[in-house]
Amino acid sequence: MTQYIVRRFLGLFPTLFVIITISFFIIRVAPGGPFAREKELPPQVLANIEAKYNMDEPLIVQYGVYMYNIIRGDLGPSFRYQDRDVNYYVFNSLPASMFLGLVSLSIALVLGISSGILSALRQNKLADYLSMSVAVIGISVPLFVIGPVLMYFLAIRWQLLPTSGWIGGRNGWAPLIMPAITLAFPYFAYIARLTRASVIEVLRSDYIRTARAKGLRESVVIVKHVLKGALLPVVSYLGPAFAGIVTGSVVVEQIFRVPGLGRFFVQSAFNRDYTLIMGTVIVFSVILIVMNFLVDIVYALLDPRISYK
Amino acid sequence: MSNMPSSPDTQSAPDGATNEFDQPVEGVSLTKDAWRRLKKNHMAMAGLVLVIIYAVLSITAPILPIHSFRHQVSVHRDLPPSFTKTAGELWYERVENRMTLLAERDGRSQLNAEERAELAEIRDRIETERRVIDGEEVLVHQRRYLLGTDHLGRDMFARILYGGQISIAIGLIGTITSVFIGIVLGAIAGYLGGKTDYFIMRFVDVMYGLPYMLVVIILMAIFGRNIFNLFLALSLVSWLVVARVVRGQIMSLKNSEFVEAARSMGASQTRIIFRHLIPNTAGIIIVFATLRIPAFIMQESFLSYLGLGISAPFASWGSLVSEGVNRMTSTPWQLFFPAMAMTLFLFAMNFLGDGLRDAFDPHSKNRL
Numbered sequence: 001m002t003q004y005i006v007r008r009f010l011g012l013f014p015t016l017f018v019i020i021t022i023s024f025f026i027i028r029v030a031p032g033g034p035f036a037r038e039k040e041l042p043p044q045v046l047a048n049i050e051a052k053y054n055m056d057e058p059l060i061v062q063y064g065v066y067m068y069n070i071i072r073g074d075l076g077p078s079f080r081y082q083d084r085d086v087n088y089y090v091f092n093s094l095p096a097s098m099f100l101g102l103v104s105l106s107i108a109l110v111l112g113i114s115s116g117i118l119s120a121l122r123q124n125k126l127a128d129y130l131s132m133s134v135a136v137i138g139i140s141v142p143l144f145v146i147g148p149v150l151m152y153f154l155a156i157r158w159q160l161l162p163t164s165g166w167i168g169g170r171n172g173w174a175p176l177i178m179p180a181i182t183l184a185f186p187y188f189a190y191i192a193r194l195t196r197a198s199v200i201e202v203l204r205s206d207y208i209r210t211a212r213a214k215g216l217r218e219s220v221v222i223v224k225h226v227l228k229g230a231l232l233p234v235v236s237y238l239g240p241a242f243a244g245i246v247t248g249s250v251v252v253e254q255i256f257r258v259p260g261l262g263r264f265f266v267q268s269a270f271n272r273d274y275t276l277i278m279g280t281v282i283v284f285s286v287i288l289i290v291m292n293f294l295v296d297i298v299y300a301l302l303d304p305r306i307s308y309k
Numbered sequence: 310m311s312n313m314p315s316s317p318d319t320q321s322a323p324d325g326a327t328n329e330f331d332q333p334v335e336g337v338s339l340t341k342d343a344w345r346r347l348k349k350n351h352m353a354m355a356g357l358v359l360v361i362i363y364a365v366l367s368i369t370a371p372i373l374p375i376h377s378f379r380h381q382v383s384v385h386r387d388l389p390p391s392f393t394k395t396a397g398e399l400w401y402e403r404v405e406n407r408m409t410l411l412a413e414r415d416g417r418s419q420l421n422a423e424e425r426a427e428l429a430e431i432r433d434r435i436e437t438e439r440r441v442i443d444g445e446e447v448l449v450h451q452r453r454y455l456l457g458t459d460h461l462g463r464d465m466f467a468r469i470l471y472g473g474q475i476s477i478a479i480g481l482i483g484t485i486t487s488v489f490i491g492i493v494l495g496a497i498a499g500y501l502g503g504k505t506d507y508f509i510m511r512f513v514d515v516m517y518g519l520p521y522m523l524v525v526i527i528l529m530a531i532f533g534r535n536i537f538n539l540f541l542a543l544s545l546v547s548w549l550v551v552a553r554v555v556r557g558q559i560m561s562l563k564n565s566e567f568v569e570a571a572r573s574m575g576a577s578q579t580r581i582i583f584r585h586l587i588p589n590t591a592g593i594i595i596v597f598a599t600l601r602i603p604a605f606i607m608q609e610s611f612l613s614y615l616g617l618g619i620s621a622p623f624a625s626w627g628s629l630v631s632e633g634v635n636r637m638t639s640t641p642w643q644l645f646f647p648a649m650a651m652t653l654f655l656f657a658m659n660f661l662g663d664g665l666r667d668a669f670d671p672h673s674k675n676r677l
Contacts, residue, residue: 018515023527030531140655142607142627144614145648148634156638247522251614265523266615269530277527284520 005297012289019285020070020278024063027274034079034272053079070282076275080268086279089264094283096166097253097260101245103180108187108241113234115188116195120230121222123200131192138189143248147182147255154178164257179256183248187241194237199230228302235299239292246284343592343668353664359657367474376452378467379622380442385462387640388454396458397435397450404431457642459632465643469650472624476651479539479609479625480602486544488598491551492590496582498552499559510556513549521546522608529617539618543605551597558590592669599662603655610651626651 035041035049050056054065069076075086115131122128155163155178165175202208203226211225212218250262257263261280268276347353366373388399408424420428435450442449456465498509528542562568563586571585610627612618614634619625626647633644 015515019519022519023524026524026527027531136656136659137652139659140603140652141648142610142614142630142651144611144634145630145644148637152637243520243522246520247611250523250526251611266526266530266617269527272531281520281523281527284523288520 001300004300008293008296012293015289016282016285020067020282021063023278023281024066025059027272027277028059028062030272034274053077066278075279075282078273078276080271080273080276086275089276090261090279090283093259093261093264096258097246097249097262098287099167100176100179100183100252100258100260101242101249103176104183104245105187105238105242107180107184108191108245109234111184112188112191113195113231116192117199117222117227117230119192119196120199120203128196132196135189135192138185139193143182143186144251144255146185147178147252150178150182151255166259175256175258179252179258182255183245183252186248187244190237190241191234194233195230198233199226202226202230205229232299232303235295235302238298239288239295242291242295243288246288340591343665347664347668350664350667352660353668356657356660356664359653360661363473363477363654363657366470367477370470370474373470375467375470376454376464377442378463378471378624380463382440382449382458382462385454385458387460387643388458388462389640390455390457390465390642390646391453392455394453395435395450396452396454400450401428401431401435404428456646457640459629459643460636460640465646468624468629469626469647472626472629472647473650473654475536475619475623476606476609476626477602477654479536479543480605482540483543483547483605484598484601486540487548487601488551488594489548490544491548492555492587492594494548495552495555496559496587499556500563500578500582500586502560506556509552513552516546517549519546522611525608525612526615526617529612534617534620536619539609539612543608547601547605551594554593554597555587555590558593559586562586562589596662596666596669599658599665603658603662606651606655626654 035046041049047056054062057065066076073087075090077085078089081089115135119128119131151163154161161178162171162175165171167173167176169175208221208225211221216225246262249258249260250265252258253260253262254266261283264276265280267273268280347357382396384400385396388396388403391399394402405428408420408428412418412420412424438449439446440449452464454464454466456469459465459468494509494513498506524546525542528545529538532538559582568581568585571581576585606626609618609625610630613625613627614631618631619628629647630644630651633640633647637644
């Protein structure tokens with residue numbers, strides 16, 4: 001098992017390396033640059049600026065320099081915001097994004113699993129139809145519709161919650177509620193459907209029949225036997241779910257003006273702020289890769305059928 | 310007469326095959342069997358009917374008697390949906406209301422001569438004004454906008470219909486591309502095994518670790534928003550799942566008797582892969598494809614919201630919805646109708662996909 005973990009851990013670095021390399025070259029070969037303006041700069045000025053950012057050297061040299069800096073943990077200076085470097089922006093906005101993501105994932109997991117189990121146990125009854133209808137809405141309605149609609153009713157119409165801002169302000173924890181619900185909704189829906197389907201499947205299996213035949217109480221059968229088998233697909237869905245939540249945060253942070261990493265993402269891509277895009281991509285990728293790694297290990301621990309070779 | 314056969318004579322299957330419930334079973338193909346089970350699933354069938362209706366509407370859109378989706382009538386901006394009133398009547402009402410409001414604010418009980426003259430001119434224009442739209446001369450103010458107009462005075466119904474055409478096309482083309490790449494690479498990796506398999510699957514693993522939508526966002530932001538880039542970006546990474554599934558299926562099938570038989574008869578490797586192995590993965594691929602289409606439509610709408618999707622004058626459901634969201638409070642129909650159209654289609658596709666998954670589930674083979 002330890003060997004499996006170590007091997008999987010070492011495997012993370014090539015993936016990260018490939019991601020950084022691919023993004024670096026995709027971003028650089030594209031037409032336009034961070035200093036391309038509607039009004040062209042005089043060639044001499046442009047050359048001076050490019051020299052300052054090492055952009056006059058061949059691409060491969062720039063790549064080498066960039067990689068060397070990354071290994072030292074330096075994401076470079078921003079091309080657009082000249083007062084601070086990328087590390088400052090990335091690590092100041094990362095906590096808000098991480099916190100929002102983790103809260104959303106927890107909401108999605110707790111509500112999704114419990115309503116999935118409820119649906120499976122009350123199959124084709126009212127509770128089942130109700131929670132599955134909510135789940136289908138979650139899958140079919142985009143985030144950027146759910147967010148503004150929530151905002152319209154809860155914040156503007158009924159004035160229950162603040163429209164934007166973040167925790168720690170004068171509104172306490174209230175600004176967290178709407179972004180977290182919006183971001184959690186689609187993943188709640190997926191997890192609920194997944195849980196329902198796999199609980200139903202496990203309920204039909206032979207070992208559950210055996211457990212019941214032994215005369216175990218229904219609650220023991222459900223908690224000890226059904227859930228253990230039925231939650232495996234949910235665990236393996238956690239990786240994609242987290243990836244989706246990270247991506248979704250790009251939109252949700254824009255809607256609710258959350259001071260997170262996502263809001264930089266699109267803007268920096270439009271601005272061709274090479275280092276800031278790269279910094280965001282790298283941080284997001286590290287988070288995703290580490291999450292996938294943890295999920296794999298949890299899965300391997302839970303499922304005795306998986307061999308670690 | 311009971312449904313259960315009591316003696317072999319009553320069985321319909323000539324070879325007398327039965328399933329574990331002693332029900333007679335005919336030798337049917339996988340797809341036929343799945344279709345029979347799908348027909349019993351009401352939600353899935355409702356989904357299928359809806360999908361067909363959408364498909365027919367999108368294909369026949371150019372010959373349907375609808376207004377132009379790109380022609381702007383500036384005085385028809387933001388007209389609410391109406392079945393009974395013409396655009397002219399709504400326009401007139403709006404101008405009249407605004408004038409009355411202004412007059413009240415100035416403390417006048419009646420409109421002044423200037424305002425009355427303007428209203429008269431509008432009445433005149435409503436009766437007579439003609440415009441050439443798409444080569445046809447029409448009395449433009451006699452139009453009816455069933456679903457209202459957008460902020461530039463374009464018919465919402467036409468925009469939703471044509472937007473659906475683009476959204477569905479994105480879903481279809483993206484899915485076909487990703488399924489094609491996935492099948493070819495997955496089949497090659499699964500069948501050849503060894504080093505080829507190792508390299509293809511390591512590549513798939515690395516790509517899997519990519520933050521997919523973030524890459525798509527970068528591609529769209531940097532290479533510009535056109536439909537070709539959109540397809541390319543969306544299908545670039547989505548083939549991974551197909552490749553993995555197909556590879557798994559093929560690995561489990563490649564040592565089976567029918568493949569051995571084909572090989573012993575001298576069939577080439579390509580023939581074995583494409584004629585014998587891939588058709589056996591059809592069920593899984595059909596299911597994947599139906600669930601992939603709504604996912605693509607959703608992703609395109611996500612990009613549209615960020616301003617990276619389809620650009621004007623063309624529209625997709627995503628771009629319509631994201632435009633509608635910004636004007637939600639003043640002109641709610643601009644959000645409601647496209648969102649309904651899109652959601653309904655995604656509902657239908659999801660139900661159909663779920664139904665297909667159950668229908669193709671090998672555990673239910675030959676169950677009635």
